[in-house]
Amino acid sequence: MKHFYTLTTFLSLFFLTFLQIGLVKLYAQSEPFNCSYNAYLFQYNDIYAIDLASGSSYLVKENIIENSINGAAYNSADGFIWGYVSGNPKTIVRIGENFETDLYTIPEIPVTNNNYVGDIDLFGQYYFRAGGSTYHHVDLNPDSPNYLQYVGSSSLSQSINIHDWAFNAADNMLYSVEKKTNNLYRIDVETGNVENLGVVPILAGNNYTYGAVYFDVDGNFYVSANQTGTVYIIRQVQNIVSGIMDSNVFAFGPASASNDGARCPSAPVPQEDCLNGLDDDGDGLTDCDDPSCSGVAACPVIQLASSGNDGGLESNDRLANLISKRNYQRAKTNYRFDALAAKKVKKNKNYLRKGMFAPNAIELNALVPLGIIGESSTIESAPEDLLDLTNASDIYAVDYLNGSETMSALMVIKTEEQVYEHSKFICDRFLGAQLLSVSTLQLREHNFIKSIIKQADGATEFALSFSARLNEQNQFVVESHWNIDAYAPNTAFYNFQIWSNSVDDLLKLADEILNLLESNAPIVDYTTSAPPPVFVKSARYERGAVHMNVVNNNRTEYIRLEGGIKRSETSQAEMVGLQSPLDGYIDTVAVETGNIFDFGFRISNDNGDTPDDLFVADAPWGLDDSQAGTQVNGYEIIASEEAYFGQGYPVERNVNLVATTDTYVGVYRALSPRFAPVDLSTYDNLVFSAAGTGTLEIQLIKGNGETYSHEVALSATKEAFYLESSLFTNISGNSTDFANLKVIQFNMKSTSGDMEEKQLQLSAVEFTNEDKPAAFIDEDLTRSIVSPNPVTTETTLYFYDEVAGEYTLELFDISGRVIGSHTNHGVVKQGQNTIKISRKGLDSGLYFYRLESSSKRIWSGRILVK
Template sequence: MKNLYLLKTRSNILTQLILVVTTFSLQAQSEPFLCDYNAYLFQYNDIYAVDLASGSAYMVAENVTSGNINAAAYNSADGYIWGYLSSPSKSIVRIGKNFTTDIYNIPELPDSNNKYVGDISIDGIYYFRSGSSTFYAVDLNPESNNYLEYVGATTLSQNINIHDWAFNAVDGMLYSVEKGSNILYRINVETGAVLPLGIVPILSGLNYTFGAVYFDVDGNFYVSANQTGSVYKINEVHNILVDGVMQSNIFAFGPASSLNDGARCPTAPVPQEDCLNGLDDDGDGLTDCDDPACSGIAACPEITLTSGANDGGLESNDRLSSLINQRNYNRASTNYKFDKLSAKVLKKGTLYGKTGKNSADAIPLADLVPLDIIGETSTIESSPADLLNLTNASDIYSVDYLKDTNNIGALMVIKTENKVYEHSKFICDRFLGAQLLSVSNIQLREKDFIKSIIKQPDGNTEFALSFSARLNGDNEFVIESHWNIDMYPSDTAYYNFQIWSNTVDDLLALADEILNLLEANAAINVYKGSTPPPVFVKSAKYAKGEVILSLVNNNRAGGIDLEGGIKRTETMGTETMSFATPIEGYLDSVSLKTGNIFDFGFRISNVKGGTPDDLFVADAPWGLDASAVGTTVSEYEVKESTDPYMEDGYPIERNISLSGKTSSYIGVYRALSPRFAAVDLSNYSKLSFDAQGTGTLEVKITKGNGQIFETEVALTSETENYLLAAADFTGDSGSTDFSNIKVINFNLVAKNGVEENKEMELSNVTFNNKEKEALFVLEDTNESLLYPNPVKEEASLYFFEDNAGTYTLEIFDLTGKKMSQCNQTGDTQKGQNRITIKKNSLSPGLYLYKLSSSNEKIWSNKIMIK
């Protein structure tokens, strides 16, 4: 190669010799990629590996060259990636699998260093261009006699506004999509002929820069939008005729980028999702219609709906949990539902977006709401006024964007006086049961903001963005966009914006218009942002003493560190906890054995660094209901559950101690889910609990539709176990079952309207299928009863004695062999007796028991072991 290089050179011989000497040692170590399945994204002189199936990207090499790399391309002829360098002038770079670089000078190239469009044909010819209609070629086939030689220049038959192109290995043609027109072009590099094939349907109406494009082995073309990071797929472009049928859809959501370029082996497959089989076929953690690649395919909708702003705005947290739970309880107990049909409809007035209308520190929040931007048919006010007394917001204004009567987006504008709004949608929604599918940046005005993709519990997908605006000393806005709330400066007022929509394109449009509306009042001086977390919690849940985290590991970190604070009950203080564990792969899960808790706020950092993820996990809350007039509380405490729940049932964790005075009622409530959503417990037929206290205890359940069913029990000074059947609860429509329960109440009732002292100890509340113990007082004292039989783990043996004494229990198999491991002796009392028979190590089958009494009585019968 050294001889070829020197023969080619006609000038600057000394410079070329220096280049060869400096790169020789690197060449000895450099290895080819050999058709790696990854796509590679080049930004400046950093390299990211991109998984087209998931859209995830992580940095694999940083500062690999002194100059920036563009027009990057995979060379099928040698297995390396090549690119054009901004410096040294007229130079190209070869990049190996270990990201070492070899730099070569091509002196015949024009002086312009702005070559940002490039790809390499299957036979190893590198074609690249800048913004003109001329493109250039260099032979990069190591088997060619012209290796590393300039081949010449060709002029396109028409100049097109493109930012990357790629070779289709199926037909050997170049393909690209033009910015603005969104036309797909087929280009013949031999002649320069440019053939427009038509507008790509999925891109119609968009105005993005497609700075990175790729092919797979089947001739499917993937184009990535710089501003949003969205990856679009155009099927088998070699089969598309001019103005013919063109199949296209969104494929994945990745990070936005600028000054970028893409490279990928065109004969490598891209994993595809089967949208009907219920499996995650492409390994991105998404199944069937959850995968954006299935949008508009089979039964998967192209557009989903969003939640409304009236339900948004906060999660529980350590400072505000009791107030927020009370707000949710008030909504649940009154069966509150926001009425879209009666909401105020907003119209764009003549002063919309006018400059200088308001003082920049006192803008009416309604003036910062975009209108007629995303094709909505109406915009309605949906402000949740019951947030004002619960958060650090001094003013809140929110709207829902509707298409007909369906929500397609929402916006909350929140004014705060001393610091940023302390509730973020990406924390709030995960706390309420949503999944965070993706976190990456989008670009507004070439500035990075953080977008998230959230799958709500109802199955709908939302694209969300949060940022805040504050005024500096020059009365100009500073725009702050961070994942962690503690990154926002304190001691300043903010306009806070939380936006969500059903498409990333509408999200971008709404955010850009908000910036326009801010600028109508004051100039934007600077943008300050941070990067999204490379490792984040996709979903989290707490149950039975365990927090389970599902993680997305974008940068393939080998481990995480977790720090946080745990509250064991609603009324206890916070204790700190730290945890470190290895993780691997793109998706992983971690189980934290926390023991019984109420809530857990924590931060996850990964060992590779970058922005940490913050999260809040909680069990459904207990709350105090002392709202009745004349009611006073002397003690209210939520106590820990002492033992882990091991039975088959649905435990309501934590216990209650309550005392006070009332002439009406005093009580506690327990939500069945953190978001006060209804939970289906129809598989259970009983509600059991242990309680002691004074007077009548009213037990009431509220269903998801607002229906109320109740029953009563009489408490005593001794702790008793109460077992209530679903049929014991009655309401206006009769009895009920335990389906779709939202809230359960335990109220101490003053029956006669006279003030009474009330107290209650409540514990071990459980939905289950237990049966009441048989009283078993028989006139025939020669009978015994074993229940249950067959025996799964243990059973109770009931018998009656006329006088106190002792007993001996023996178990035999059907051959008469005594099972010594089950023998037991003990004392009996006059009247009913009960002893427990445990399965122990008995094998499943039929046995006989013999119970002998010192009162010369014998009971025997069959016992079946499961």
């Protein structure tokens, strides 16, 4: 079975295709792909474009023909993609760049089962097969006299269990990876010889179907696992000898079934340099964040740090204050989950035992997989402070440990009337995490949504959420959706949230949960939906704007934001609708919202795909009225109306509080939404304005739980306080700085021990390096003062403004001409302001100044220069 083409012939044809691409129209109007960088994934009769560097995919053609396509391959001889038409055993299809198709019937092709494995060599020769050892050959070189003719069949030297193969442009040999054994094979189609190159190290122990494989110009072999969507790389397979190979995870893409891959083998795939601090491959991930850097250079293999005890908060505005109280109590007591003291979970004789429970009354610990992922131990880690906060009626959580390190975590939550309202991928982003990837993994031939989350502490987690409900026949229906409102309403659910340092362990745990459910009642249906192709990687609120990094997998041109904004913790939500354009795969979007507390919104894209949901918020104010005998008569958080123009660190929003207490009552403010410590050591002073009754204690709660405090006396007239960090001391009398701050607390105490009424008006809180200004030199606050005047070398202009903003100062000579060198712009703060005016070259004489602030106030006067 010889075909008479040399490598020189191939190169001539290859470059001729590139030089004459505008002239090539072979038997149809469709154009060739011209060796596109994309890989193409065929799933049934749909085609997805795959970016191997990021694993991202988007649908490029739906229902391209009536039947499914398999054995898909790029033809270097004509630039088209070809494939075998399932259900029509003698027909192949040619696909152009515009996804127009031409069908060709070749009567000599033997009638076999579906030929699901196929690729085309560098000379346009198509080799395809079904199971067994027989493979077939069709000539697809348009310059060959045998074009579109069946050449014959041959046999492999051994039967191998493979689901796709691909030609390597470096040696024109076929390569494939076998299911279960994970052996890499090199196949010579001229002789049928199959060479076993050994087990691929990164795949060892897997039991996946590798239904789509691809090459790049350097001979790097990319292997995609159907069940998880993980893309693995085996580098320069043409150079492998003695079973020594370089393999790693490369990207995390979508799971797929009945699939096949096609890609030009002479196109490069961008590679990430793991040390240079740049996003070299354009996937939005830099250095160690890129999966291809796992275990490379200084990048660790993915590790997991978070416990089930840290999870479970609901991600909706309704519970913001309750969540704040929970986090405040943990911060105040410096709560830490003690894994060493936690109860260990052991498998018993009732594990997977059928009929142990009624389907609607399963004990949650009976739905916990054990002994599935090679864990050294499993411990209980249920966050007991969630039941009073959420719509859960019961919660059970475990951590799976490898030694003392958490490798996976699981929360099982029962709800009575609707699905659990917490979405890990919403809540974790709210708490500062990044959503690196959203795709699918496959369970029981159904796609479930998986996400990859990088926590604020650097831990990377693979996460999966799904829920199970009972139908009228007491049988389970399993649902997996991105949006909470896509789940069935008005029904009880068993809810599962899994996160792991391994996508393989994630799949194993999820599959075992399904087994555990089935031991109590059959699963009769799966209801799933697609993940959002356009999603927010990370978001934060800062100084009047929501800043988002948006991943745009389907190349949408704009996004719509619809949701509710709350200006403060105690105000009502106002509904808003906004729109923003998108540019490229990764785009940074800033949405001007003005000063807010939180914004819960849905992000829709112009293609109508699954939307993303997000909740962003500033760090919260909260009320500490926990003491018996304390009664709150009035509590209001007031939105900051003006933009902050200072050089410090603003603590937005103001507080009014009226209460009676015989101990204390207070308000607190976290420094970050997740109550994580913030380093403010570069600032010297804590500044605020306050009025009220009695003594106000200001506490600083540090990240290690230590508390430092200072007291000031309040009066009925609002006063500005400037407190240096050294004024704050702990119980031992030691002072501190503003490093590692979690919470600021403002307490009003009963000095008599009897019921006392307390009032507090607190505003303009900030950390700053500015010192307290001297008293204003004139009682008339509408005037501006220049002193000294006359001026020798320098003078100071004093003015008072009730509104923060900006100013413009102009200087004129006696003829009214503006002296441009003395025009000055700067920041106005609320209260007294000063501007230094230097003589710098002014001749002796009389000058005039005009000062205007952004509040539209104007001051003017004379300056005499000696």
